[in-house]
Amino acid sequence: MSHGFDTLAVHAGQDPDPRTGSVIPPIYQTSTYAQDAVGAPRLGYEYSRSANPTRDALQETLAAIEGGRHGLAFASGLAAEDTILRALLKPGDHVVIPGDAYGGTYRLFARVHQEWGVQVTPAKGPDIAAMRNAAQVNTKMVWVETPTNPLLNITDLSGAAQLARDLGALLVVDNTFASPYLQQPLAHGADIVVHSTTKYLGGHSDVIGGGLIVDDDELAERLRFHQNAMGAVNGPFDAWLTARGIKTLGVRMDRHCDNAERIADFLVHHKKVRQVYYPGLSDHPGHETAAKQMRRFGGMVSFRTDDAERVCNSTELFILAESLGGVESLIEHPGRMTHASVAGSPLEVSGDLVRLSVGIETVDDLLADLDRALS
DSSP, X not given: OOOOHHHHHHHTTOOOOTTTOOSSXXXXXXXXXXXXXXXXXXXXXXXXTTOOHHHHHHHHHHHHHHTOSEEEEESSHHHHHHXXXXXXXXXXXXXXXXXXXXXXXXXXXXXXXXXXXXXXXXXXXXXXXXXXXXXXXXXXXXXXXXXXXXXOOOOOHHHHHHHHHHHTOEEEEEOXXXXXXXXXXGGGTOSEEEEOTTTTTTOSSOOOOEEEEESOHHHHHHHHHHHHHHOOOOOHHHHHHHHHHHTTHHHHHHHHHHHHHHHHHHHHTOTTEEEEEOTTSTTSTTHHHHHHHOSSOOSEEEEEETTHHHHHHHOSSSEEOSOOOSSSOEEEOTTTTTTGGGTTSTTOOOTTEEEEEOOSSOHHHHHHHHHHHHO
């Protein structure tokens, strides 16, 4: 029987404990497991780096809500990304990445994996033609964020999947900004979906984590081997917190979107704001594509203003902090905060950009807070 998203978010991988009947699965806070005999572990559990029931439950939930067959959970989003690169690339391979990729992703490619011979080229735009122009004969992976961080650019996922097939490459989609509630890249041809589960999936700014979701059995096995061999897994309590957050993902995302739409419209009409980036705006260059492949347009809004740092320092309800996707609204200056690692690179972020992670507070209070800061 097929189920809707919210039903999967609450129930997939989250069966009541068979021993006690506990409605919420327990936290298996253990490093190792008693075995019945040499070579005879119970239910396959030997050591919690390799497998842990709490992490397994989260991994089942991740797969279900992304519409995939296999989910893997990690200590952070970058740990998940690093596992992809180490498991699937070798020296001499080439990757196309977004021209405004998350700063940590660019740093991982440019400062870590290029040292080991992996080549990377940022595309000069989110469209498929720009990505094709960035490709080379040795391109083995096309890496997409949609919406991108921090400029909210949109990439056509089906077109990116076709490009990857034409190149004989894998398509990896960072779905962190959208969340599985708003977008499911596997359904559009992606090979791997990556999340910083720290963000919308956890949803409460209290846990760090990452996730990968795939359909292909062989690809899943390669990634699972490296997950264990490299060991960057999340602990049982972190896995439990993330699973708890996922249960309310759908209802939270609807409020994030409601509030972000109101805020984007307010910013468009504010005299101190020069440009607003939000795919829900009809004049956003990716609006039509986003409308086709997303349920709604998300909770992230970026804008340009002459006095960006002062605005960031002046809000009261919008907390000046990095990260995103929590129930509380955040404001940040990408050029000096989340994207400082790309300063001086082709991905450098302009100093007049402000990024908002719009929370679930009463939207009129958020609008008043922004109006005071801008004025």
